[in-house]
Amino acid sequence: MPLKLNRLCIHTxxxxxxxxxQCLAEYPKQGATGISIWRQAxxxxxxxxxxxxVNDAGLEVxxxxxxxxxxxxxxxxxxxxxxxxxxxxxxxxAIGATMVVLVCxxxxxxxxxxxxxxxxxxxxxxxPAAKSAGVKLAIEPLHPMYCDDRSAVNTMRQxxxxxxxxxSPDHLGIAVDTYHVWWDPELEEQIAxxxxxxxxxxxxxxxxxxxxxxxxxxxxxxxxxxxxIQEISDWVDATGFTGHREVEVFSxxxxxxxxxxxxxxxxxxxxxxxxxxAKAKP
Amino acid sequence: MPLKLNRLCIHTxxxxxxxxxQCLAEYPKQGATGISIWRQAxxxxxxxxxxxxVNDAGLEVxxxxxxxxxxxxxxxxxxxxxxxxxxxxxxxxAIGATMVVLVCxxxxxxxxxxxxxxxxxxxxxxxPAAKSAGVKLAIEPLHPMYCDDRSAVNTMRQxxxxxxxxxSPDHLGIAVDTYHVWWDPELEEQIAxxxxxxxxxxxxxxxxxxxxxxxxxxxxxxxxxxxxIQEISDWVDATGFTGHREVEVFSxxxxxxxxxxxxxxxxxxxxxxxxxxAKAKP
Numbered sequence: 001m002p003l004k005l006n007r008l009c010i011h012t013x014x015x016x017x018x019x020x021x022q023c024l025a026e027y028p029k030q031g032a033t034g035i036s037i038w039r040q041a042x043x044x045x046x047x048x049x050x051x052x053x054v055n056d057a058g059l060e061v062x063x064x065x066x067x068x069x070x071x072x073x074x075x076x077x078x079x080x081x082x083x084x085x086x087x088x089x090x091x092x093x094a095i096g097a098t099m100v101v102l103v104c105x106x107x108x109x110x111x112x113x114x115x116x117x118x119x120x121x122x123x124x125x126x127x128p129a130a131k132s133a134g135v136k137l138a139i140e141p142l143h144p145m146y147c148d149d150r151s152a153v154n155t156m157r158q159x160x161x162x163x164x165x166x167x168s169p170d171h172l173g174i175a176v177d178t179y180h181v182w183w184d185p186e187l188e189e190q191i192a193x194x195x196x197x198x199x200x201x202x203x204x205x206x207x208x209x210x211x212x213x214x215x216x217x218x219x220x221x222x223x224x225x226x227x228x229i230q231e232i233s234d235w236v237d238a239t240g241f242t243g244h245r246e247v248e249v250f251s252x253x254x255x256x257x258x259x260x261x262x263x264x265x266x267x268x269x270x271x272x273x274x275x276x277x278a279k280a281k282p
Numbered sequence: 283m284p285l286k287l288n289r290l291c292i293h294t295x296x297x298x299x300x301x302x303x304q305c306l307a308e309y310p311k312q313g314a315t316g317i318s319i320w321r322q323a324x325x326x327x328x329x330x331x332x333x334x335x336v337n338d339a340g341l342e343v344x345x346x347x348x349x350x351x352x353x354x355x356x357x358x359x360x361x362x363x364x365x366x367x368x369x370x371x372x373x374x375x376a377i378g379a380t381m382v383v384l385v386c387x388x389x390x391x392x393x394x395x396x397x398x399x400x401x402x403x404x405x406x407x408x409x410p411a412a413k414s415a416g417v418k419l420a421i422e423p424l425h426p427m428y429c430d431d432r433s434a435v436n437t438m439r440q441x442x443x444x445x446x447x448x449x450s451p452d453h454l455g456i457a458v459d460t461y462h463v464w465w466d467p468e469l470e471e472q473i474a475x476x477x478x479x480x481x482x483x484x485x486x487x488x489x490x491x492x493x494x495x496x497x498x499x500x501x502x503x504x505x506x507x508x509x510x511i512q513e514i515s516d517w518v519d520a521t522g523f524t525g526h527r528e529v530e531v532f533s534x535x536x537x538x539x540x541x542x543x544x545x546x547x548x549x550x551x552x553x554x555x556x557x558x559x560a561k562a563k564p
Binding site: 144145158209211 | 389392393394425426427429430431436437439440465466467490492493494495497507508510
């Protein structure tokens, strides 16, 4: 009997070889109820049509990924990032996504403190548009191995600090990704702090493989690695979070496999982790 | 005129294709005054002879690298790590190294908190032997990308905490490596804290390349990447540290190059960073 997994969301980049149409056809068949959409997947499309397609598939659009990259060496570069984020907010609104995930950016050789200030300023610049569109912004702290050119925000504490410094606006929060933050000795307390501030907006899951052979695209399917995903999920849920768990496995190895098999393995791994929530479709 | 660089030390693994004899012949010719020795480089040698060779070369043995790997799933594994560290202390003593650097270890899937406890217990077990041999132990915090299987100690704060928890013994301190800690938002204050506790024992330098194509062996020569090595060096020196700066560039790319050329580039990079200290040999 087919499953219905109320909190399982899959990120389209996880099954990168598939078109949006294939994702929309296959994810619900296997029990997923949410989809996170890579902006590349909707590039050049009529977003009204895409929104209808997603609705017809019965999937909730959990996140549009990704905005951010606010840090830049020049004023023009920073303005261009702000413009791009405004477009992302418009796209999210058009496709029915309630949240844009922010990979905040960094400039190699620029001090991380300076980059974080530029990130804070960039978020401040787009907050009014996000609020007016009813789209939430989720800062995703990235693993320190990405702080050269992808994000100067590398811990939950830093993400919480940026939200605080902007006055804790309702539309600004944090995306917790197990891959990026599992090593952090302050993880449990900073997740709790985000929960108390009502800013824990998203939860991404995948695993850390030993050895990891590529810094970008060698993530593990849940269970393939050493992250205690269940424990982190419990910390997240303890804040009152009841949203989707978004599977984000960026993996050259899995992308080279048959994507139908891969999707079945995603489901199997997910069900093994969260067995009590797996139930047959009504 | 040949240089003499009073604070330049080179780690034998930086010029991995060279034998110990080649390192001893070439480093001083180019101005280095210190050498850090990879244990593999002295495996199976008569250490009395090796010690004489190093003395004859006029080099100070700054560190023996490396001990550690205290975390293990079984009692037998943890005891075997302790035994190996006792051997490392003996080797350091025999070759005239005043310090053993500790890469503390981690077990994939074991909680990082548990691993840190095993690390603390392992260090406690070898401290008496270190003290009696007059050999210092330097905990090297490793980048969080190595916390799956190389080290559960990933920040200066954690290293300071382990030293504190063992009662701040004289022979226990910290090795600061720019590659591992440059991302840490607490770096400046934790370096200062280590200095106040008189436990900042060693300073390793190399750079972070963008992109980094290998998690282990794609480190950059100083200047090839985005780390502000000068700033971190200033923080280290502000504690009163006057020891050697140890060049640790583990790089498949540089190892494939002519090692004489590589050594010259190391010197050039070092002199560019620390120009005021470069002086002609007396």
